[in-house]
Amino acid sequence: MGQLIQQLINGLTLGAVYGLIALGYTMVYGIIGMINFAHGDIYMVAAIMAVTVLTLLGAAGITAVPLALLITLVVVILFTAIYGWSVERVAYRPLRNAPRLAPLISAIGMSIFLQNMVQLTQGARVKPIHALLPGGFELGTIDGFTVHLAYTQIMIIVVTVALLVLFTWLITRTSFGRQQRACEQDRTMTALLGINVDRTISYTFMLGAGLAAVAGVMVTVYYGVVDFSIGFVAGIKAFTAAVLGGIGSLPGAMLGGLIIGMIESFWSAYLSPEYKDVATFVLLILVLMFRPSGLLGRPEVEKV
Amino acid sequence: MSTHHTLLEVEHLTMRFGGLTALSDLSLNVAAGQITSIIGPNGAGKTTFFNCLTGFYKPTEGAVRMHHPQHGALLLNEMPSYHVARKAGVVRTFQNIRLFPNMTVLENLIVAQHNALQTASRFSLAGLFGRAGYKAARQQALEKAEMWLTRLKLLDLADTAAGNLSYGTQRRIEIARALCVDPLLICLDEPAAGLNPRESAELNELLVYLSREHGKGVLLIEHDMNVVMRVSDHICVLNFGNKIAEGTPQQIQQDPNVIKAYLGEEETDEKVAA
Numbered sequence: 134m135g136q137l138i139q140q141l142i143n144g145l146t147l148g149a150v151y152g153l154i155a156l157g158y159t160m161v162y163g164i165i166g167m168i169n170f171a172h173g174d175i176y177m178v179a180a181i182m183a184v185t186v187l188t189l190l191g192a193a194g195i196t197a198v199p200l201a202l203l204i205t206l207v208v209v210i211l212f213t214a215i216y217g218w219s220v221e222r223v224a225y226r227p228l229r230n231a232p233r234l235a236p237l238i239s240a241i242g243m244s245i246f247l248q249n250m251v252q253l254t255q256g257a258r259v260k261p262i263h264a265l266l267p268g269g270f271e272l273g274t275i276d277g278f279t280v281h282l283a284y285t286q287i288m289i290i291v292v293t294v295a296l297l298v299l300f301t302w303l304i305t306r307t308s309f310g311r312q313q314r315a316c317e318q319d320r321t322m323t324a325l326l327g328i329n330v331d332r333t334i335s336y337t338f339m340l341g342a343g344l345a346a347v348a349g350v351m352v353t354v355y356y357g358v359v360d361f362s363i364g365f366v367a368g369i370k371a372f373t374a375a376v377l378g379g380i381g382s383l384p385g386a387m388l389g390g391l392i393i394g395m396i397e398s399f400w401s402a403y404l405s406p407e408y409k410d411v412a413t414f415v416l417l418i419l420v421l422m423f424r425p426s427g428l429l430g431r432p433e434v435e436k437v
Numbered sequence: 438m439s440t441h442h443t444l445l446e447v448e449h450l451t452m453r454f455g456g457l458t459a460l461s462d463l464s465l466n467v468a469a470g471q472i473t474s475i476i477g478p479n480g481a482g483k484t485t486f487f488n489c490l491t492g493f494y495k496p497t498e499g500a501v502r503m504h505h506p507q508h509g510a511l512l513l514n515e516m517p518s519y520h521v522a523r524k525a526g527v528v529r530t531f532q533n534i535r536l537f538p539n540m541t542v543l544e545n546l547i548v549a550q551h552n553a554l555q556t557a558s559r560f561s562l563a564g565l566f567g568r569a570g571y572k573a574a575r576q577q578a579l580e581k582a583e584m585w586l587t588r589l590k591l592l593d594l595a596d597t598a599a600g601n602l603s604y605g606t607q608r609r610i611e612i613a614r615a616l617c618v619d620p621l622l623i624c625l626d627e628p629a630a631g632l633n634p635r636e637s638a639e640l641n642e643l644l645v646y647l648s649r650e651h652g653k654g655v656l657l658i659e660h661d662m663n664v665v666m667r668v669s670d671h672i673c674v675l676n677f678g679n680k681i682a683e684g685t686p687q688q689i690q691q692d693p694n695v696i697k698a699y700l701g702e703e704e705t706d707e708k709v710a711a
Binding site: 324 | 491492493517518519520521522523528529531535537538539540544547548549551552554555614618
């Protein structure tokens with residue numbers, strides 16, 4: 134029982150991170166109908182950047198944890214958003230009216246480029262940081278198993294919930310959100326109503342990158358180690374989460390992320406940690422076979 | 438409206454797709470406060486003409502000039518397509534309706550006013566949280582949407598998803614949405630298609646109201662001669678990409694070229710009838 138609760142907490146934390154990355158996937162997919170395969174690497178860039186900023190802040194003598202975290206978040210979000218913007222500008226905008234396969238390939242190219250760039254400039258070794266938020270609560274011992282809730286886990290869950298609320302509001306209630314949904318449904322018509330579609334798409338990429346940045350910072354703080362290759366697997370899993378929840382749906386992405394986080398942590402605890410990725414991808418295959426529009430996705434109804 | 442000054446000036450417009458000439462050397466003026474209709478058999482180049490106006494196609498030759506009271510003469514064929522609506526004040530509707538089906542009717546109309554809202558929020562997130570200017574702009578946007586919804590008898594459908602409504606209703610929503618952009622020129626591609634006689638009569642009345650009362654230029658592609666002949670101030674007839682006649686409805690009805698294009702020549706009359 135204690136073990137179960139512990140895995141629930143771990144799964145929730147992991148799922149929140151996947152969910153945040155998946156939100157970016159789903160928003161970008163919604164607006165241009167394309168999987169941004171470089172998204173996972175944007176998240177990796179953010180995580181590496183977080184190590185750099187935290188180290189610099191440490192060297193500058195700013196050691197108060199909340200302040201250091203806040204500065205890191207702001208700086209990393211800002212720079213990662215610029216990455217998001219550049220990726221869209223370089224790899225996708227020139228291919229806007231090309232066949233769908235072309236931007237897919239340039240996305241994969243972008244992903245390889247980012248990984249190699251970080252590997253060359255930052256080195257291939259794992260980058261550690263000092264634990265920023267060590268410790269946590271002991272929730273008690275059940276059946277001889279002590280359940281821990283780390284401060285970092287609380288941080289991740291709280292930040293994720295806050296961002297989900299913020300983005301839901303942004304998309305459903307604001308002028309930008311309406312503009313974004315209009316682009317999703319009919320880009321040509323949106324332009325003909327006087328809306329700058331290219332700019333809306335750029336903003337969407339920047340917002341998606343910003344979410345990946347938050348995930349990157351939090352993972353750095355949570356695990357304390359990052360390297361240039363974390364983007365690939367995290368990206369693929371977040372993609373699975375987005376598909377599972379119904380690609381294009383914000384709550385769906387979050388739900389998908391949580392389910393995958395749970396599966397991973399339970400699988401690792403009760404079955405075998407080596408096969409946790411297999412479990413995730415088997416789920417992806419099952420979803421694609423039996424419910425291709427995802428849990429919360431709207432099935433495509435073709436009108437005749 | 439006292440003056441019917443020229444709003445849109447089309448000069449020697451030619452559109453070629455490979456070997457096919459869809460529009461050939463078309464020149465045409467559209468005046469403010471008047472209804473100008475483009476008619477012609479299927480494939481005559483009417484929709485191609487609209488596509489050239491709204492930045493879908495880059496014309497092979499020629500120019501489309503919009504005379505804007507504030508911005509002066511604007512070349513539509515050299516603008517990004519979102520400027521056609523935002524800067525030049527030209528909007529269009531489509532033969533096959535293009536609403537945002539998953540949004541409510543009201544949202545469809547508010548999206549069209551997004552530029553005003555975006556300016557009021559100064560492009561910032563902070564602007565959305567209770568800046569006085571933003572609230573006022575949002576209020577105005579809602580009032581404008583409400584005005585057109587009322588005028589087009591759509592008010593009780595405001596919160597329904599646009600995609601769930603009937604064809605005739607969707608057509609009216611599309612026109613209402615276009616009007617929310619505050620256009621100087623509204624281009625309607627077969628707005629009467631699929632409307633029943635009562636809806637069609639209401640459309641006639643609306644078009645006259647827009648041109649006479651609001652001074653808007655109306656450019657109309659239409660097959661329904663009941664609409665065209667009743668409301669048009671000026672008609673331009675296209676056939677195989679060429680302008681074959683231009684004039685008032687009376688002139689067009691008597692024009693031998695037009696009769697020939699629509700009914701065929703004397704010798705082929707029987708074939709057409711058969």
